[in-house]
Amino acid sequence: xxxxxxxxxxxxxxxxxxxxxxxxxxxxxxxxxxxxxxxxxxxxxxxxxxxxxxxxxxxxxxxxxxxxxxxxxxxxxxxxxxxxxxxxxxxxxxxxxxxxxxxxxxxxxxxxxxxxxxxxxxxxxxxxxxxxxxxxxxxxxxxxxxxxxxxxxxxxxxxxxxxxxxxxxxxxxxxxxxxxxxxxxxxxxxxxxxxxxxxxxxxxxxxxxxxxxxxxxxxxxxxxxxxxxxxxxxxxxxxxxxxxxxxxxxxxxxxxxxxxxxxxxxxxxxxxxxxxxxxxxxxxxxxxxxxxxxxxxxxxxxxxxxxxxxxxxxxxxxxxxxxxxxxxxxxxxxxxxxxxxxxxxxxxxxxxxxxxxxxxxxxxxxxxxxxxxxxxxxxxxxxxxxxxxxxxxxxxxxxxxxxxxxxxxxxxxxxxxx
Numbered sequence: 001x002x003x004x005x006x007x008x009x010x011x012x013x014x015x016x017x018x019x020x021x022x023x024x025x026x027x028x029x030x031x032x033x034x035x036x037x038x039x040x041x042x043x044x045x046x047x048x049x050x051x052x053x054x055x056x057x058x059x060x061x062x063x064x065x066x067x068x069x070x071x072x073x074x075x076x077x078x079x080x081x082x083x084x085x086x087x088x089x090x091x092x093x094x095x096x097x098x099x100x101x102x103x104x105x106x107x108x109x110x111x112x113x114x115x116x117x118x119x120x121x122x123x124x125x126x127x128x129x130x131x132x133x134x135x136x137x138x139x140x141x142x143x144x145x146x147x148x149x150x151x152x153x154x155x156x157x158x159x160x161x162x163x164x165x166x167x168x169x170x171x172x173x174x175x176x177x178x179x180x181x182x183x184x185x186x187x188x189x190x191x192x193x194x195x196x197x198x199x200x201x202x203x204x205x206x207x208x209x210x211x212x213x214x215x216x217x218x219x220x221x222x223x224x225x226x227x228x229x230x231x232x233x234x235x236x237x238x239x240x241x242x243x244x245x246x247x248x249x250x251x252x253x254x255x256x257x258x259x260x261x262x263x264x265x266x267x268x269x270x271x272x273x274x275x276x277x278x279x280x281x282x283x284x285x286x287x288x289x290x291x292x293x294x295x296x297x298x299x300x301x302x303x304x305x306x307x308x309x310x311x312x313x314x315x316x317x318x319x320x321x322x323x324x325x326x327x328x329x330x331x332x333x334x335x336x337x338x339x340x341x342x343x344x345x346x347x348x349x350x351x352x353x354x355x356x357x358x359x360x361x362x363x364x365x366x367x368x369x370x371x372x373x374x375x376x377x378x379x380x381x382x383x384x385x386x387x388x389x390x391x392x393x394x395x396x397x398x399x400x401x402x403x404x405x406x407x408x409x410x411x412x413x414x415x416x417x418x
Contacts, residue, residue: 006043006044013053032044084394085116086387088238091319095112095115098115101233101319101320104229104233108199109228111124118173128197131195137164138190146193151264151378154187156190161182161183165257171253173393183389184200192204201227202224226327226331226365233324234362234380245266246259247392250392263388273384275308276377276380279376280376282295288340289339292346300352306354309354322356322361324362324365328365332369336367337367338364341367345360362377362380
């Protein structure tokens, strides 16, 4: 829950005068809003005051500031970088001020890319970049690449394509916009095996071609919007570990390809996007809805984690997971995969009061729609690529290399002459 300070409290906390406080507000360093009650006195965000206080402390006491950052800011604590891309506050997720949960349906995944990259929310946009020169480099090796997992394919094609995309060295915003489109379409092509242009969600559906086994008819009309929603919900999530890795690489002026490769390397970790594979393994362990309670109980008794539930930033539940699960229920209410996931969600709510997150929702989508192995992580990676490039553009615009100092705690005796 957001907390606020009065003007006098904020000024006292920063040890500044009221005019100086108002100057900070006018410069956007501290957010304020009209308060409640008859006086309507303005109130000031405590988190902004704390962040500004930490920056001032860093200038005057760098060793103490480094220690504080290590213990708090880098572990689900105060913000360590300024960003205007994503806000997570009071259980809501917004992209540049727009409610991310309401974007699917009204806007495409390409519209969201425009919003994060160009600060412009379009309607009905699609990706149009030409990737034929880059794909020509990859195509001769496709017989080998296609044997890899979906995530391994993504990590393989980018270095190959980067060597034949000299335009990627241009960090002008308009150039990065085109490079970003090429990267996204190359990644989607690595998943589908066919060069694509336009809707990534539609191309994925066509490649994965789920079929209603009772009628032998494709489920394209219902699946494509679900894939589009999943991509949009995964587009960004503030300064998570992969976004931070991407910003560090961008701050060194590596190419957008290198930025995305850094993001992919972090995303595949089991504590990040790789958690989808742990969720998948857990659902396989449960097997049937009737076994959900027994499996959860056994894990809890052993002190084991139930993957796919809870999120430190959403005490009341991940809105992305909630929204995507609702969309899946509307399309696949009779699917065995959905019925299994639904029972697991119900048992977890009863047992420990924890709610499903986006990892669980992505795996549920894969189970409900019979998507191929690795599809949840691939969707996560494709969606989050938009966010990584948005952070990269923002970092380059800030024109500052990310280079924190370490607080040395090792032995000093080793510094003596041998």
